[in-house]
Amino acid sequence: MTSISTKPNVETVRELSATYSNWGRWGEDDQRGTLNHCTQADVARAATSIRSGKRISLALPVDSNGPQIGGFGRFNPIHLMFRDGGDVVSGTIVDDFYGGNDRHIRGTDDMIIMPLQSGTQWDALAHIMFEDKMYNGYPAKRVTSKGAHVNDITQARDAVAGRGVLLDIARYKGVDALEPGYAITAEDLEGCEQDHGVIVGKGDFVMIRTGQLGQRRGNWGDYAGGPAPGLGLASVPWVAERKIAGVATDTWGMEVLPNETPDVFQPLHCVFIVAMGLFVGEIFDLEQLGADCAADGQYDFFFCAPPLPITQGVGSPVNPMAIK
Numbered sequence: 461m462t463s464i465s466t467k468p469n470v471e472t473v474r475e476l477s478a479t480y481s482n483w484g485r486w487g488e489d490d491q492r493g494t495l496n497h498c499t500q501a502d503v504a505r506a507a508t509s510i511r512s513g514k515r516i517s518l519a520l521p522v523d524s525n526g527p528q529i530g531g532f533g534r535f536n537p538i539h540l541m542f543r544d545g546g547d548v549v550s551g552t553i554v555d556d557f558y559g560g561n562d563r564h565i566r567g568t569d570d571m572i573i574m575p576l577q578s579g580t581q582w583d584a585l586a587h588i589m590f591e592d593k594m595y596n597g598y599p600a601k602r603v604t605s606k607g608a609h610v611n612d613i614t615q616a617r618d619a620v621a622g623r624g625v626l627l628d629i630a631r632y633k634g635v636d637a638l639e640p641g642y643a644i645t646a647e648d649l650e651g652c653e654q655d656h657g658v659i660v661g662k663g664d665f666v667m668i669r670t671g672q673l674g675q676r677r678g679n680w681g682d683y684a685g686g687p688a689p690g691l692g693l694a695s696v697p698w699v700a701e702r703k704i705a706g707v708a709t710d711t712w713g714m715e716v717l718p719n720e721t722p723d724v725f726q727p728l729h730c731v732f733i734v735a736m737g738l739f740v741g742e743i744f745d746l747e748q749l750g751a752d753c754a755a756d757g758q759y760d761f762f763f764c765a766p767p768l769p770i771t772q773g774v775g776s777p778v779n780p781m782a783i784k
Contacts, residue, residue, distance in 0.1 A: 493737020607772025624763025643692025708741025
């Protein structure tokens with residue numbers, strides 16, 4: 461394991477990135493990163509985690525009551541109707557919509573306007589650059605005003621299914637929610653595994669509950685962009701050595717804020733996404749799952765959460781499912 465300075469800085473990020481880089485590991489053209497850890501055999505084995513058939517959604521509702529307050533240009537989803545019940549009653553646009561061939565059928569239609577990362581979502585590997593490079597050495601200029609020409613979210617369209625594991629750090633620590641600024645370490649992750657009686661292995665998708673989403677739901681304040689508990693730099697060796705396929709948390713940005721590196725914003729995004737090609741999920745609602753796992757003692761499950769195949773997208777909303 462690499463040592464981490466007591467005062468981490470950009471050199472720490474560079475050192476960790478060099479030590480745990482996956483550039484070229486799966487070929488010079490790879491755009492899937494750590495999703496390669498999860499093989500067909502791993503998915504088949506993951507099915508054995510289904511014991512009762514319980515299905516738990518890990519998504520926030522897609523509506524105007526979400527956590528976004530305008531930070532980073534993001535806003536909550538805007539839901540609009542372009543055919544509603546009033547049109548049905550009045551006959552407005554019916555003839556035009558069906559070309560005069562309605563034959564008694566009526567319908568409604570709607571649309572959503574939203575940033576792709578305003579709620580429960582995955583980051584694509586094109587979402588983050590460290591300086592002028594993204595995962596696998598692709599240059600930043602490969603993401604243009606038209607979208608990502610490499611490392612876009614469609615690379616994961618058929619790859620996000622396998623064994624899921626919940627590490628409920630808040631419950632392990634005996635609190636409702638970790639304090640903002642708490643940096644989760646490798647020791648925390650290992651201790652939580654032991655407490656839960658579960659072992660994280662190659663190809664797993666790891667859900668990390670801090671409790672912050674449950675604590676702030678409905679009174680979001682600065683949840684989206686403000687101080688938060690999350691993974692710290694000391695978690696990097698554990699994440700890399702376990703060869704996990706992806707990690708998701710119940711916070712807006714996955715890693716601890718304030719950051720441990722005063723000269724690098726969101727350093728783990730640079731190490732995890734850019735260097736490792738780690739698939740990262742944020743704003744996952746882990747409250748129901750946490751309560752259910754505590755009740756039945758089963759902290760692993762079949763996990764399925766494919767992103768929307770948004771061509772050249774650098775992120776995607778998702779409705780993750782834990783099936784027990």
